[in-house]
Amino acid sequence: MASRxxxxxxxxxxxxxxDPETRIPNPERVIKASEEILKATRSIIDLNNNRPSPWLIVFVQHEEFPPEGTMLRGSKPWELLFHLRANQEDEILVAKSTGDTFVSNPDLAQSLRDKNITEIVAFGLQSEGCVEATSTGALAAGFDVTVLSGAHSTYDSNGKTAIEIEREVEHRLSTRGARVVPWEEQISTWAEQP
Structure with a gap:
């Protein structure tokens, strides 16, 4: 089977x-990017309906525990905005309780390799938290990593805007070996591939 x-x-x-009380600034940008990225990826999966798909979609869901967290399993804050499609083997859910998805799930890297996954394409929330930690964990596990610029974000913090923090994270990840590509550019290349 070809690499995926x-x-x-x-x-x-x-x-x-x-949630208007707790959401990142300008969430619309990440929502729009997410919708377009998922649409593009799912269309490729659907084109391969009787063959092995070149893609696996991994929905990562963070879980916190009282008293320090509010994203408690089963609560409204914990719920995903985007959901897996029913009866779709190329979409999976992975729970985590640490920033790095691979630390929370020690068998994940091998499970992905068993599915011929060689590259992780990452986006989401928060840039300097779970996006950076999971991307770094994927690099450490030996995967190629692409971070979709414009499709991850965070909160303004320590006198820096979310955009400034996003750029800093992208720079750090690129120095570690990740590719950083604007999401619009990346999905247009996917559409051109056979």
């Missing part, structure tokens, strides 16, 4: 993206 990619949709959960 895994699209990591990281922590796009109600508390971070939908």
């Amino acid at each position: 990619r895994a699209l990591f949709v990281i922590d796009i959960q109600n508390e971070l993206i939908a």
Whole structure:
């Protein structure tokens, strides 16, 4: 089987993206990017309906525990904004309780390799938290990593805007070996591939 990619949709959960009291600034940008990225990836999966798909979509869902967290399993803040399609073997859900999805799930890297995954394509929330940690974990596990610029974000913090933090994270990840590509450019190349 040919090598495959895994699209990591990281922590796009109600508390971070939908709740007006707690969401990131300008969530519309990440929502629009997410919709377009998922649409493009799912169309490729659907074109391969009777053959092995070149893609696996991994929805990552963060879980916290009282008293320090509010994204408690089963709660409204914990719920994902985007959901897996029913009866679709090329879409999976992975729970985590640490920033790095691979630390929370020690068998994940081998499970992905068993599915011929060689590249992780990552986006979501928060840039300097779980997106950076999971991308770094994927690199450490030996995967090629692409981070979709413009499709991840965070909160303004320490006198820096979310956009400034996003750029800093992209720079750090690129120095570690990740590719950083604008999401619009990346999905247009997917559409051109056979």
